Amino acid sequence: MSDAGFPKGALLTNLREVGRKCSYLRMPWDFWVIFFALGVLLPWRGRARMKKLLAMPHVSLMERLVLYASTVAFQWLAVALVGWRLWARGYTAQQLGITFRDRTTLLIAGIVGAAVIATLQWLNLRRVSRIPPESRGPLQAIAERILPQSAVEMPPYFALAITAGLCEEFLYRGFAMAAFAQVGMSAWLAVLVSSILFGLAHSYQGRGGIVMTFVVGLALGASRLAYNSVVPAIFWHSAIDIVAGVAGRRYLKQSATLQAVFLGSR
Numbered sequence: 001m002s003d004a005g006f007p008k009g010a011l012l013t014n015l016r017e018v019g020r021k022c023s024y025l026r027m028p029w030d031f032w033v034i035f036f037a038l039g040v041l042l043p044w045r046g047r048a049r050m051k052k053l054l055a056m057p058h059v060s061l062m063e064r065l066v067l068y069a070s071t072v073a074f075q076w077l078a079v080a081l082v083g084w085r086l087w088a089r090g091y092t093a094q095q096l097g098i099t100f101r102d103r104t105t106l107l108i109a110g111i112v113g114a115a116v117i118a119t120l121q122w123l124n125l126r127r128v129s130r131i132p133p134e135s136r137g138p139l140q141a142i143a144e145r146i147l148p149q150s151a152v153e154m155p156p157y158f159a160l161a162i163t164a165g166l167c168e169e170f171l172y173r174g175f176a177m178a179a180f181a182q183v184g185m186s187a188w189l190a191v192l193v194s195s196i197l198f199g200l201a202h203s204y205q206g207r208g209g210i211v212m213t214f215v216v217g218l219a220l221g222a223s224r225l226a227y228n229s230v231v232p233a234i235f236w237h238s239a240i241d242i243v244a245g246v247a248g249r250r251y252l253k254q255s256a257t258l259q260a261v262f263l264g265s266r
Contacts, residue, residue: 030085031179035197037078038171043203050142050204059145061153067146068156075167082175095181096174097230109227110235118239125247138206147248157245165238172198172217173224173233191221216240 027035053059053067086096093099100106133140148157172194180190195217202213220233 027179027183028085028089031089034082034085034175035179038176038197039200043200046201046204053145054138054141056145061150064146064148064153065156068153068160072160072163075163079167079170082171086175086178091178094228095178096170097177097224097228098170098174099229100231101229106227106229106231109223109232113223113232114235114239117236118243121240121243122247125244129247129250139208142205143248148245149249154245154249158242161241161245162238164241165234165236168198168201169220169230169233169237172201173220173230177221177224187225191218191225195221 056063059067128136128139148154176194176197177187177190180193181187185193195214198217198220199210199214202209205213216237220237223232223236224230
């Protein structure tokens with residue numbers, strides 16, 4: 001595997017070295033099963049659940065809380081199963097990017113990056129709030145059903161957002177990139193393919209959601225290479241989801257108010 005054209009500082013040394021030494025190995029059967037689940041079953045499950053939610057005229061508070069709890073449980077179960085197979089295959093924490101060698105650097109990168117990303121996410125959602133609800137496409141309907149709409153829902157939603165940051169980064173930037181490197185894939189190609197899988201996992205958000213999540217995945221994957229750790233990506237990912245819940249609640253309330261005024265004037 002050649003490193004020509006890649007900046008040395010941005011390469012994940014562990015992934016590069018493993019790729020060189022193990023390019024002759026074939027993907028284990030259980031990893032193929034996991035990738036089938038990530039690339040096919042998970043997107044299908046997400047679309048099926050969203051189709052069911054969109055068919056409902058209204059999603060109650062309790063139904064959203066159940067949705068949050070079931071998603072948290074599902075993600076931790078997925079991490080447990082994947083972690084079990086990684087342990088059985090002899091993968092190390094370093095290969096998976098679960099490292100804390102330079103804690104100060106990782107924390108600064110995680111916190112500063114999360115603050116920047118959270119600000120951009122907030123500004124983007126504020127921009128969306130200025131668009132008439134009927135012109136937002138599926139975004140409005142999806143947001144109304146899965147984002148918190150009351151203070152009671154915020155703590156469970158925060159738990160979900162942090163869970164997504166931890167579990168999805170372990171699956172896509174930890175497991176996937178390490179598994180791809182193990183069969184000789186270059187570091188940046190591993191970022192690309194894992195980002196495609198990450199985008200497909202969010203296909204319930206529509207084409208726009210797939211593209212945006214893919215782009216976010218590229219940034220998260222690049223951080224994995226730059227810091228040789230998934231820690232900054234966990235901070236960044238969690239920040240995106242947390243802001244979506246907080247800012248989303250604000251513009252959803254605005255939409256609900258406008259709708260009430262419209263109905264009251266009829």
